Amino acid sequence: MTxxxxxRRQFIVSVALAAGGMALGIVPAAARERAGAQGPWATDxxxxxxxxxxxxxxxxxxxxxxxxxxxxxxxxxxxxxxxxTEELACDWSRVKVEFCSIRRNYMEHGVYDSGxxxxxxxxxxxxxxxxxxxxxxxxxxxxxxTAAAQHWGVPxxxxxxxxxLLTHTPTGRxxxxxxxxxxxxxxxxxxxxxxxxxxxxxxxxxxxxSKLNIPQxxxxxxxxxxxxxxxxxxxxxxKQSPVQGGKLKSHKPEAVLGMPGVRAVVVIxxxxxxxxxxxxxxxxxxxxxxxxxxxxxxxxxxWQAKTALxxxxxxxxxxxxAKWDTVEQIYGAARALHDRPGGKVLRESGxxxxxxxxxxxxxxxxxxYCENAAMEPLNGTAVVTKxxxxxxxPTQDLLQAYWVAIDESGMRPEKVRLHECYVGGAYxxxxxxxxxxxxxxxxxxxxxxxxxxxxxREECFQQGRYRTPITTQFKAVLDExxxxxxxxxxxxxxxxxxxxQLPLGYSDVPYFTSGIIPNVRLSAxxxxxxxxxxxxxxxxxxxxxxxxETFIDECAAAAGIDPLEYRLHLVSRWDKSWGDCLRVAAEKxxxxxxxxxxxxxxxxxxxxxxxxxxxxxxxxxxxxxxxxTRRGELEVxxxxxxxxxxxxxxxxxxxxxxxxxxxxxxxVALNEQLTVKAxxxxxxxxxxxxxxxxxxxxxxxxxxxxxxxxxxxWDIIGESPVGPVGPAIGNAIFRATGKRLRTTPFRDxxxxxx
Amino acid sequence: MTAxxxxxxxxxxxxxxxxxxxxxxxxxxxxxLTGTKYGCGIGECGACTVHLDGTPVRxxxxxxxxxxxxxxxxxxxxxxxxxxxxxxxxxxxxVPQCGYCQAGMLMAAAGLLKRNAHPSEDDIxxxxxxxxxxxxxxxxxxxxxRAADAGSAPEAGSPEKS
Numbered sequence: 001m002t003x004x005x006x007x008r009r010q011f012i013v014s015v016a017l018a019a020g021g022m023a024l025g026i027v028p029a030a031a032r033e034r035a036g037a038q039g040p041w042a043t044d045x046x047x048x049x050x051x052x053x054x055x056x057x058x059x060x061x062x063x064x065x066x067x068x069x070x071x072x073x074x075x076x077x078x079x080x081x082x083x084x085t086e087e088l089a090c091d092w093s094r095v096k097v098e099f100c101s102i103r104r105n106y107m108e109h110g111v112y113d114s115g116x117x118x119x120x121x122x123x124x125x126x127x128x129x130x131x132x133x134x135x136x137x138x139x140x141x142x143x144x145x146t147a148a149a150q151h152w153g154v155p156x157x158x159x160x161x162x163x164x165l166l167t168h169t170p171t172g173r174x175x176x177x178x179x180x181x182x183x184x185x186x187x188x189x190x191x192x193x194x195x196x197x198x199x200x201x202x203x204x205x206x207x208x209x210s211k212l213n214i215p216q217x218x219x220x221x222x223x224x225x226x227x228x229x230x231x232x233x234x235x236x237x238x239k240q241s242p243v244q245g246g247k248l249k250s251h252k253p254e255a256v257l258g259m260p261g262v263r264a265v266v267v268i269x270x271x272x273x274x275x276x277x278x279x280x281x282x283x284x285x286x287x288x289x290x291x292x293x294x295x296x297x298x299x300x301x302x303w304q305a306k307t308a309l310x311x312x313x314x315x316x317x318x319x320x321x322a323k324w325d326t327v328e329q330i331y332g333a334a335r336a337l338h339d340r341p342g343g344k345v346l347r348e349s350g351x352x353x354x355x356x357x358x359x360x361x362x363x364x365x366x367x368x369y370c371e372n373a374a375m376e377p378l379n380g381t382a383v384v385t386k387x388x389x390x391x392x393x394p395t396q397d398l399l400q401a402y403w404v405a406i407d408e409s410g411m412r413p414e415k416v417r418l419h420e421c422y423v424g425g426a427y428x429x430x431x432x433x434x435x436x437x438x439x440x441x442x443x444x445x446x447x448x449x450x451x452x453x454x455x456x457r458e459e460c461f462q463q464g465r466y467r468t469p470i471t472t473q474f475k476a477v478l479d480e481x482x483x484x485x486x487x488x489x490x491x492x493x494x495x496x497x498x499x500x501q502l503p504l505g506y507s508d509v510p511y512f513t514s515g516i517i518p519n520v521r522l523s524a525x526x527x528x529x530x531x532x533x534x535x536x537x538x539x540x541x542x543x544x545x546x547x548x549e550t551f552i553d554e555c556a557a558a559a560g561i562d563p564l565e566y567r568l569h570l571v572s573r574w575d576k577s578w579g580d581c582l583r584v585a586a587e588k589x590x591x592x593x594x595x596x597x598x599x600x601x602x603x604x605x606x607x608x609x610x611x612x613x614x615x616x617x618x619x620x621x622x623x624x625x626x627x628x629t630r631r632g633e634l635e636v637x638x639x640x641x642x643x644x645x646x647x648x649x650x651x652x653x654x655x656x657x658x659x660x661x662x663x664x665x666x667x668v669a670l671n672e673q674l675t676v677k678a679x680x681x682x683x684x685x686x687x688x689x690x691x692x693x694x695x696x697x698x699x700x701x702x703x704x705x706x707x708x709x710x711x712x713x714w715d716i717i718g719e720s721p722v723g724p725v726g727p728a729i730g731n732a733i734f735r736a737t738g739k740r741l742r743t744t745p746f747r748d749x750x751x752x753x754x
Numbered sequence: 755m756t757a758x759x760x761x762x763x764x765x766x767x768x769x770x771x772x773x774x775x776x777x778x779x780x781x782x783x784x785x786x787l788t789g790t791k792y793g794c795g796i797g798e799c800g801a802c803t804v805h806l807d808g809t810p811v812r813x814x815x816x817x818x819x820x821x822x823x824x825x826x827x828x829x830x831x832x833x834x835x836x837x838x839x840x841x842x843x844x845x846x847x848x849v850p851q852c853g854y855c856q857a858g859m860l861m862a863a864a865g866l867l868k869r870n871a872h873p874s875e876d877d878i879x880x881x882x883x884x885x886x887x888x889x890x891x892x893x894x895x896x897x898x899x900r901a902a903d904a905g906s907a908p909e910a911g912s913p914e915k916s
Binding site: 072073074208210211213214215217218219220221222223224226227229235260261301302303304307373374375376377422423424425426427454456457652653656657659660661662663664667685686687691692693694695697698700701 | 771772774775776779782783784786787788789790791792793794795796798799801828829830832833835836840841844845846847848849850851852853854855856857860878879880882883884885886887888889890891892893894895
């Protein structure tokens with residue numbers, strides 16, 4: 001550990017921790033308000049301000065935390081603040097949070113850089129960063145206590161720190177944190193304070209505060225990317241090749257340049273990308289976010305830009321993607337790969353070819369293209385001059401966005417300023433920064449003026465980076481008891497990029513890894529297509545969960561064994577959590593209690609992100625109770641979830657993520673699919689892409705905390721619930737109707753029964 | 755371009771914009787009221803819900819030309835400093851996730867309570883057709899029911915969650 005004194009006006013001590021930095025400073029409240037006046041982002045001028053990197057205590061006792069994690073709806077920002085608050089012992093009602101400056105991180109050599117994916121929106125309880133945040137809070141608290149002891153000339157042990165107050169316990173004298181912060185910042189500690197053990201926590205795991213930005217959300221004041229206002233700002237409406245991979249052939253700007261408010265028509269072309277001038281450090285690299293050929297109209301107002309774009313004559317060269325007449329043709333080509341050699345073997349044990357005797361269960365299970373459909377359409381605002389670039393955007397990953405902005409502007413990193421806004425949903429869509437690249441590319445063509453580019457909803461649908469469709473052929477040979485002696489799986493990913501061909505939820509499932517099935521061979525191949533796939537809440541896991549858990553349910557049915565009992569056996573050689581989650585969810589859902597005809601319960605269990613590591617990730621089980629009328633109308637009456645993420649830091653936040661994830665995953669299973677015509681995505685808005693609403697008889701979603709193992713981890717929650725809900729509903733439909741659904745969406749199936 | 759006079763959140767405005775401009779973009783681009791959100795542009799999602807003459811409407815479907823003399827209330831004008839019972843319960847019950855759709859949800863819910871102070875679950879489900887991709891529907895319903903139970907002015911601050 002090193003210490004240094006930073007000589008700035010009111011800015012005091014900087015303690016460099018292992019993987020980043022901390023500083024405690026005091027700033028006048030007015031200065032703080034100016035810094036954060038326009039949006040939720042922090043100032044990003046190191047050296048030009050007295051503000052400190054992580055914790056700022058204002059004279060009025062307001063505590064501001066500057067955090068690296070975006071806020072995409074899961075409360076990662078609030079969680080970071082909770083972590084610091086636990087040790088700082090500050091008054092939660094006076095806590096504010098802002099997004100740190102990623103440029104400052106670069107220029108100050110990683111002051112915010114700690115833990116796994118430090119600038120990613122999904123990890124509020126990352127182990128390393130959580131520890132760092134606790135240490136920051138403890139370190140600041142001890143400096144404040146020391147300063148108070150020095151102020152009164154009393155022993156340190158007599159000072160209590162609580163709720164942003166320092167009390168001299170023998171006399172009851174008090175000082176606020178704000179009153180001593182300046183002095184505290186001059187304190188040097190002989191050593192960093194020891195942290196409380198988790199069982200001494202009074203806030204983490206105990207309190208369930210609502211997200212800190214809700215007061216802004218409910219008054220319309222929260223600044224999402226689309227809400228950014230920059231003086232002199234103009235607007236751009238965007239159209240990229242409707243067949244992904246196609247190219248702009250011709251367009252006639254003169255046809256629209258005379259329309260009201262229109263300023264320019266610009267072309268988006270990846271040949272113009274300058275590239276980063278220094279070696280880049282983008283989280284996910286640059287290959288997933290290259291420009292797609294397109295055109296944009298820039299005007300004084302968005303409606304003018306959109307109106308002119310709609311009137312702009314454009315011709316496209318569709319390219320090779322046009323060969324796909326229908327989406328069925330694509331899926332057919334993927335299924336054809338099941339019978340061809342050459343797939344990559346992901347897991348192999350025993351010898352599946354040696355097992356020939358026994359009852360066989362075989363089927364092909366598939367998931368379709370889906371669109372992330374975040375409610376905030378893709379957007380961003382940028383100004384590019386010869387001296388630098390500045391961008392305001394709702395990204396899921398600041399580091400990725402920053403380096404893509406550098407790559408597309410060609411500017412050196414210190415000349416690129418990027419301001420994080422609130423994110424109006426993302427579910428993976430805003431991880432790769434392809435949106436940021438387009439925003440910069442357009443602004444670069446209209447230099448010196450801030451340009452806000454907004455994708456229309458139709459453009460979002462046509463230019464998605466869609467859920468990777470997967471089709472898997474499974475075959476099991478059952479032993480005399482009915483359990484698999486051998487399982488063969490052949491998965492085919494539809495898409496080109498290796499980053500989105502993840503085996504999570506497939507080759508890491510304990511059924512296949514724990515040895516309970518002696519002979520296993522799981523392989524994967526991929527089908528190149530023009531349509532771009534990407535991250536979709538729990539990438540690939542959201543498909544594998546359905547494919548695997550439907551297949552296993554079919555095995556149980558073929559064996560004539562209760563699906564709960566069947567799974568309990570298949571997880572019996574792995575972590576106890578799996579059995580606990582199954583048992584708790586089943587018991588709470590009254591598993592086994594008789595139901596009237598046309599009703600059924602189904603069960604499924606999954607884990608994110610990797611089931612093959614002991615005591616890792618979130619194991620999660622769902623039981624669905626459905627009712628299907630004879631005419632085939634489906635109602636999901638109830639969902640019961642049991643899960644194990646180790647421990648829970650904010651119970652209500654976890655409950656909210658599971659409730660919401662259940663409905664998200666249910667919509668995926670029941671409703672969602674994109675189709676293709678001549679290489680283009682057909683569905684372009686919510687009128688052709690049904691979304692569950694309050695009027696759709698939504699199920700009661702019960703979240704049970706009884707399967708928590710207490711193992712010392714606070715693992716991620718948001719992705720996990722989308723896994724088991726689809727197969728649980730599908731398996732329940734089978735029990736209710738006798739119909740086995742091997743593909744989603746379920747609305748495509750005739751569920752009528754007699 | 756024609757100048758159209760309308761009242762927004764109690765203040766008179768004269769908007770000089772293309773007459774085809776939807777109210778949504780009048781509010782956002784011309785009046786700087788960005789609390790009202792663009793979600794679909796075709797009246798499907800409800801993110802742009804505002805009150806027109808006291809009734810919830812999809813502002814993306816209303817053209818400026820038709821709005822002379824209209825009285826519009828947006829999320830910014832729903833209450834003074836976020837004091838509407840629904841706003842308070844939304845925070846207390848941790849309703850929003852990403853929050854982007856919630857201005858529209860709140861305007862739809864406030865409109866419902868205005869015409870039906872004690873809606874049943876079915877009334878709520880029938881009245882609110884807005885889309886929330888995060889899936890906050892159960893909490894939205896619970897918060898509206900609690901607002902109805904509480905009458906017009908419940909005490910804020912109860913720590914109870916749904």
